[in-house]
Amino acid sequence: MHILFGRKCVIDGNVIWNPEKHLPTVDRTMANVHIHLTKYQTKQKGGFFDQQPQSAGSSDSLVPLKKGLDTAKYGGYNKPTISFYVLVRYRIRKKYELTIVPVELLVANKYLSEQGYPAKHVREKLPVNAEDISFPLENRIIKVNTVFSLDGFEACVSGTSNRGSTILMRSLMTPRYTAEQIAYIKNLDNISEKRKKNPQYVIDETFSGISREKNVALFADLVNMMNGSVYSKQPGAKLGISADDQKKFEGLTIDMQYECLKI
Numbered sequence: 583m584h585i586l587f588g589r590k591c592v593i594d595g596n597v598i599w600n601p602e603k604h605l606p607t608v609d610r611t612m613a614n615v616h617i618h619l620t621k622y623q624t625k626q627k628g629g630f631f632d633q634q635p636q637s638a639g640s641s642d643s644l645v646p647l648k649k650g651l652d653t654a655k656y657g658g659y660n661k662p663t664i665s666f667y668v669l670v671r672y673r674i675r676k677k678y679e680l681t682i683v684p685v686e687l688l689v690a691n692k693y694l695s696e697q698g699y700p701a702k703h704v705r706e707k708l709p710v711n712a713e714d715i716s717f718p719l720e721n722r723i724i725k726v727n728t729v730f731s732l733d734g735f736e737a738c739v740s741g742t743s744n745r746g747s748t749i750l751m752r753s754l755m756t757p758r759y760t761a762e763q764i765a766y767i768k769n770l771d772n773i774s775e776k777r778k779k780n781p782q783y784v785i786d787e788t789f790s791g792i793s794r795e796k797n798v799a800l801f802a803d804l805v806n807m808m809n810g811s812v813y814s815k816q817p818g819a820k821l822g823i824s825a826d827d828q829k830k831f832e833g834l835t836i837d838m839q840y841e842c843l844k845i
Contacts, residue, residue: 594797621738621754623725626665626687655822665690666744667724670704672712682749684742685708694723707747707803731756735815753816757807766796770843785836795843805841 585607591599624799665687671680683704685693692699704715727738737751759767769791776783787793805823807813831842 604606621727621729621752623727623729625690625723625725626663629735664726665688666726667728667739668700668704669719669724670708670715671714671716671718672708674709674711674716678714679709680718682739684749685723729744733815737816757810763800763803766791766800770840773840774844785826785840789835792840794832794836794839798828799837801839801843802828803833 587599587605588601600713625631642794646777662686667682667684669680670683671678673679684707685703689699689703693703700717704717705712708715724739727740729736729738730787736754736783738754739749740752742748773790773792775787775841785792809823811831831839834842
């Protein structure tokens with residue numbers, strides 16, 4: 583690239599390209615290991631829930647098919663659509679916490695228009711012993727796909743699970759691998775495809791392109807990425823890999839190393 587773009591470009595007396603000034607900027611950009619991703623932030627509309635009715639007893643968090651119908655007897659709808667979220671602060675004993683509370687589409691208009699309902703809605707979502715409940719953002723809502731920076735790790739809020747008690751975050755940061763690493767990971771993927779067709783497939787270092795030495799190098803890079811970079815800030819993603827664990831990996835057979843890397 584430096585050879586191709588190493589000459590200054592001047593048009594009508596204006597410097598369009600100055601390699602001494604512009605190439606270092608390109609180099610810094612290309613050396614950035616993180617790709618910046620964005621997602622459209624939205625307040626969800628549409629169906630109130632999964633439109634397929636569920637039978638009675640299939641879940642303890644069903645929405646009634648009609649007002650007044652007992653879900654334990656008649657079943658109901660599952661997976662209510664989340665319209666938006668709100669930031670809530672509360673205290674349990676002496677400790678204050680911040681949390682994100684989902685607001686279902688079914689009650690979104692009521693939440694935004696009816697005075698007193700937000701406090702009631704949030705109260706139902708928080709632990710029973712939560713006190714001093716407040717809204718740090720006041721009336722401001724948090725839309726679906728809003729981006730959060732967790733000490734540098736960027737992720738967007740994308741949904742809920744466990745009846746709304748768990749907020750799901752989707753990573754907006756992608757790891758960057760070298761061309762050699764990408765080619766090697768593809769070789770590992772090829773092994774997976776071959777073993778789907780033939781579970782007895784044996785990895786041959788001579789012909790498969792897979793080797794114990796390259797496995798060890800890739801394993802070390804992945805551990806360093808997860809423990810020593812911004813990826814370590816991802817909730818629940820930190821790997822508890824010690825120097826002894828890495829030594830154990832080095833001593834595994836090529837098949838066992840493959841199984842570890844496949845996970």
